[in-house]
Amino acid sequence: MEPTLSQVASAVDATWVMVAAVLVIFMQAGFALLEAGSTRMKNAGHVAGKTILTFGICSLAFWALGFGFTFGTGNSFIGLSGFFFDGSEEQAAAAFQSLSYASIPAGIKFLFQLGFAGVSLAIAWGGFAERAKLSVYFVFGVLFTVLIYPVVGHWVWGGGWLGSLGMQDFAGSTVVHLQGAVAALAATILLKPRIGKYNRDGSSNLIPGHNQVYTVLGVIILWVGWFGFNAGSTLGSVSGFFGYVALTTNLAAAAGAVAALAISWIVMGKADIPSMLNGVLAALVAITASCAFVEPWAAVVIGAVAGIVTFYTAILFDRLGIDDPVYAFSVHGIAGIWGTLSTGLFATPELVEKVGIGAPGLFYGGGFHQLGVQALGLAGALVYVFAVSYGLLAIMKATMGLRVTEEEEVVGLDLSEHGTYGYPELLHHDSKVHREGGSASAYSAQSLT
Amino acid sequence: MPLHTLHNPLHDALQRVSNATTVGELSRLHREAFAPASYASSGVPAGLTPLINQLHDRLIIQTIRCCLAEMKAAGMGDPPVPYAFLLFGSGGRREQSLASDQDNGMVYRLPPEASQREQEEIAAYFRRFGQLVVTKLSEVGYPPCQGNVLASNSRWNRSLQDWDTMFREWNETPTWENIRYLLVTGDGRLLLGDDQLFARWKADYHQLLADNPPLIARCVSNTLRHRVPLGLFGRIITEVNGKFRGGIHLKNGLYLPYVNCVRLWSLANGITATGTLERIDAIRSMHLWEEELCETVQRHFHRIADLRLLAATQWQDDLYESSSYLQLAKLPRETIGMVRQAMKVALYLQKITSRYEGDR
Numbered sequence: 001m002e003p004t005l006s007q008v009a010s011a012v013d014a015t016w017v018m019v020a021a022v023l024v025i026f027m028q029a030g031f032a033l034l035e036a037g038s039t040r041m042k043n044a045g046h047v048a049g050k051t052i053l054t055f056g057i058c059s060l061a062f063w064a065l066g067f068g069f070t071f072g073t074g075n076s077f078i079g080l081s082g083f084f085f086d087g088s089e090e091q092a093a094a095a096f097q098s099l100s101y102a103s104i105p106a107g108i109k110f111l112f113q114l115g116f117a118g119v120s121l122a123i124a125w126g127g128f129a130e131r132a133k134l135s136v137y138f139v140f141g142v143l144f145t146v147l148i149y150p151v152v153g154h155w156v157w158g159g160g161w162l163g164s165l166g167m168q169d170f171a172g173s174t175v176v177h178l179q180g181a182v183a184a185l186a187a188t189i190l191l192k193p194r195i196g197k198y199n200r201d202g203s204s205n206l207i208p209g210h211n212q213v214y215t216v217l218g219v220i221i222l223w224v225g226w227f228g229f230n231a232g233s234t235l236g237s238v239s240g241f242f243g244y245v246a247l248t249t250n251l252a253a254a255a256g257a258v259a260a261l262a263i264s265w266i267v268m269g270k271a272d273i274p275s276m277l278n279g280v281l282a283a284l285v286a287i288t289a290s291c292a293f294v295e296p297w298a299a300v301v302i303g304a305v306a307g308i309v310t311f312y313t314a315i316l317f318d319r320l321g322i323d324d325p326v327y328a329f330s331v332h333g334i335a336g337i338w339g340t341l342s343t344g345l346f347a348t349p350e351l352v353e354k355v356g357i358g359a360p361g362l363f364y365g366g367g368f369h370q371l372g373v374q375a376l377g378l379a380g381a382l383v384y385v386f387a388v389s390y391g392l393l394a395i396m397k398a399t400m401g402l403r404v405t406e407e408e409e410v411v412g413l414d415l416s417e418h419g420t421y422g423y424p425e426l427l428h429h430d431s432k433v434h435r436e437g438g439s440a441s442a443y444s445a446q447s448l449t
Numbered sequence: 450m451p452l453h454t455l456h457n458p459l460h461d462a463l464q465r466v467s468n469a470t471t472v473g474e475l476s477r478l479h480r481e482a483f484a485p486a487s488y489a490s491s492g493v494p495a496g497l498t499p500l501i502n503q504l505h506d507r508l509i510i511q512t513i514r515c516c517l518a519e520m521k522a523a524g525m526g527d528p529p530v531p532y533a534f535l536l537f538g539s540g541g542r543r544e545q546s547l548a549s550d551q552d553n554g555m556v557y558r559l560p561p562e563a564s565q566r567e568q569e570e571i572a573a574y575f576r577r578f579g580q581l582v583v584t585k586l587s588e589v590g591y592p593p594c595q596g597n598v599l600a601s602n603s604r605w606n607r608s609l610q611d612w613d614t615m616f617r618e619w620n621e622t623p624t625w626e627n628i629r630y631l632l633v634t635g636d637g638r639l640l641l642g643d644d645q646l647f648a649r650w651k652a653d654y655h656q657l658l659a660d661n662p663p664l665i666a667r668c669v670s671n672t673l674r675h676r677v678p679l680g681l682f683g684r685i686i687t688e689v690n691g692k693f694r695g696g697i698h699l700k701n702g703l704y705l706p707y708v709n710c711v712r713l714w715s716l717a718n719g720i721t722a723t724g725t726l727e728r729i730d731a732i733r734s735m736h737l738w739e740e741e742l743c744e745t746v747q748r749h750f751h752r753i754a755d756l757r758l759l760a761a762t763q764w765q766d767d768l769y770e771s772s773s774y775l776q777l778a779k780l781p782r783e784t785i786g787m788v789r790q791a792m793k794v795a796l797y798l799q800k801i802t803s804r805y806e807g808d809r
Contacts, residue, residue, distance in 0.1 A: 199692055206690040269678050269686035315689060 020232020024115030030221030037214025042412025045422025069150030102235035123180025126328030127187035166358035173289030173339035181333030193323030252303030256283020260307035279307030286339030344371030533642035541636035554605030
């Protein structure tokens, strides 16, 4: 039988969303490189490797419970159907009314949404970097995927109260990024700063990452992955709207890169590469909520502001004594807040009508209504995620402990948690120099001449 | 606290230093006179740099005398030939701060009739002497120069003939490193030893520069390598992270740009003085710069010298590294304004100095 035109259209939509899902899942590679490059050599294998472990944990937990809590039909607080998803269209039709607007196979819908939950969890791990025990990744990985992410996800996307109010969060500045970032903040507060980060007088030391090239590569992968993240959130391609979303996404990222590098140059006198990379990610996070609602010029403004604000907040949190090793809260939290608010400012009437969510923003005659809805959604998400994350982590801290011992932290998590170095030759050579006593100083003296 | 009481630790030490016969005594004198804590409560009075340098000179001379005695006691005898002990860096310019590292070297005269073996024995004596001085100066309180400009390094401790050979090599192969050596040598000053030998060494150096004008152009990029931390709209760029947050690297960001520019103009025009202020006097008398510029640069340089002493007392950790940083937040508004003006002048000096680069 010849396929009908609508079947072909549906297949094209499905193919695009499948590609988008793969792009979003590939963002795990970006996070692995970004986080490993931004931390020290002795922790590199652990930091990168746990990305795979936790995506595995997330996949199982999201399949069993998380997907149902997020998108299942339930009340305005949480979904209550569709657990242990069997991949069938029948179960999807019965349990996932909130996703019924897209005419693509249920398995692809699941995979795409799993990618988002995985990204949110990967962001949260930023706050744990270089000092959390491996067991914490197992336990908190499950708890986050089942009890934290689905709740706010349901509120906004799963038929919950924020969605009913018309909150605009197209691809998840709040749902994905802010949630991950707030969990990271709670973790970094409870874990306390890394050894050597702060001096007795309260001043902080820069702990540079061991491989800036990894970090750059990670950011490039994330930038490309974001086309799946944002443009894929159209959940279809036949209308062609995904091209527009990709356009605003790219413009914001570009503006974030340029603005962040420029501000670091002006303030520090040195054009700082890590600051530029943070600026790119912050811009992408910010445009995630608004990519479908704003004009290209506004995307440039949103990206540039995100890049600049994040530069300052990264310094601010550092000074407040919060050791956030990969700047997760600045990049995903502060920029998530800004991005979520930005659509309340810049959303145009035409695009709002096209997407069919909420109202135009303040600068387009919409008054303060949409801005108010956005702010309310943010407040709700912040309070819920922080309270639950902090509570769960505090219980874990009291029962199983969160942090490795001082000795384990000094020797590095590669060795203490996995028994082998990520860079065996290099670090073994180094430790040999130290063991032989005296030759370490000879080595450094030699390097000066 | 009145000025005269603050000078006392320095005056006391100056008087006592000649009687000190052991490195232990010299070390104690160094500690008492230069400990930042002695100046913390009341600040450092203006214009103290000459007195401080007088004391540094005497401490180093006395340390060398101790080393000569030790060499003799070890059966090495007196120096076999005339020699000159040289100071480079801030010591060579008489611009050492409270905390200072050692940059030094030696030149000695080989007798023309000396056999190969005699020459080797003489070199061995000075090699051992140089190593001893560097070790003892470290004990007194002068950490060795990180760039290894030290009398224990054969590059900086050799016969006059070998120095001349090295000068020629620097000219023939003006790599970045050789140009650094050339500029370091430009601040060389006689601390102790044979002044005729030193005069010859110095004349050879200046003759090299006079005979090879392109060398000066090669020195420009090294001279301008320190960036003045003045940003857009006259904002002073301070450290963002770490222990020195809110501070500026006074040495690299302000002091050395002045020193380096003035040195290049001096070397390019045959000026043999090594102190920055004396060099500017010579620049003035040769009418190389406008009178007003000379006056402005000298005025700022005096203030910078005082700020360097202040910087050394701000951190209270007795680390040499800390003495290079100036914490701006603790300074009055006028002083910060002065720093900003001084930075503008530094940028101007760098601009006029870049002319020497020519059309490379």
